[in-house]
Ligand SMILES: NC(=O)C1=CN([C@@H]2O[C@H](COP(=O)(O)OP(=O)(O)OC[C@H]3O[C@@H](n4cnc5c(N)ncnc54)[C@H](OP(=O)(O)O)[C@@H]3O)[C@@H](O)[C@H]2O)C=CC1
């Protein structure tokens with residue numbers, strides 16, 4: 001008989017945590033999930049993290065907990081570092097001591113965006129924002145404190161849940177006649193639903209090639225392209241204007257180019273990754289269903 005794998009999810013009420021929750025019914029009984037939010041388990045509190053992991057004997061921990069406000073992180077840098085570095089260090093140390101495999105989610109924003117070919121896992125991180133810096137510090141804590149980890153960098157996450165660009169566009173599209181969106185930042189939108197399925201696949205396959213991985217949907221887009229497709233697929237008529245980032249000043253800088261190379265994860269998991277446009281159709285359908 002197959003042994004049951006016990007999986008702890010931290011930050012379970014956020015966008016990705018909710019996307020994982022929405023598919024656990026499709027997973028067979030060989031994986032058991034325990035979802036926690038920041039009230040049940042605050043990752044910045046080492047005692048709580050240790051007690052939780054030590055008492056409950058988990059095989060895996062998926063860390064979805066993070067500080068994700070890119071623009072507020074400048075004013076809130078202590079909090080961003082507390083959650084994205086110290087909190088992650090706590091998890092790494094407790095996972096190491098309890099022999100729990102850690103699946104940690106990181107970001108394309110660890111890169112400076114100066115490349116014009118997709119970033120490999122081995123390319124140099126050089127974040128241009130406090131958020132990106134805090135996430136990179138978190139990655140370094142994992143590498144320093146444990147061996148059995150997967151750091152999965154993803155990009156432009158969106159879904160029917162939580163706060164994200166897809167939902168902002170649907171809201172603004174319904175409220176306004178005209179919208180301006182930047183076309184000089186290029187990356188890949190990623191369905192949180194697709195990422196959730198990939199994380200579960202890593203666990204069910206029992207992958208042992210630990211390390212850093214890149215995962216996004218296939219293809220390349222600017223935020224303008226993404227917005228344009230969101231409006232087209234959702235039959236929203238709005239005058240959409242392409243602008244440069246300097247015409248949309250924000251507190252935090254974003255990488256100009258953050259497309260990631262996904263060859264490694266495709267090979268290890270035998271993955272066929274959907275193009276971002278087909279995932280956008282699926283997410284739009286989930287969003288419509290959730291609102292019915
Ligand atoms: N969103 C995106 O576009 C992208 C996200 N990522 C990464 O993916 C991961 C998931 O992101 P996403 O789901 O969108 O983020 P969300 O902001 O939707 O969710 C983050 C969750 O973390 C929780 N949290 C915050 N502080 C703590 C804490 N001290 N202890 C426990 N939980 C805490 C929050 O709970 P509460 O609200 O109660 O504070 C929230 O539920 C993050 O690591 C993020 O950096 C990577 C690339 C793109």
Ligand SMILES: Cc1cn([C@H]2C[C@H](O)[C@@H](COP(=O)(O)OP(=O)(O)O[C@H]3O[C@@H](C)C(=O)[C@@H](O)[C@H]3O)O2)c(=O)[nH]c1=O
Nearest residue numbers: 068070107108109155156157165168180181182223248
């Ligand atoms: C809402 C809006 C945004 N924009 C621009 C601002 C910004 O440069 C870009 C993206 O907007 P947002 O601020 O919604 O997204 P942002 O918070 O930059 O998204 C990032 O979040 C973190 C957590 C990550 O890890 C990244 O991968 C990435 O997804 O689009 C417009 O040009 N027009 C608009 O109306």
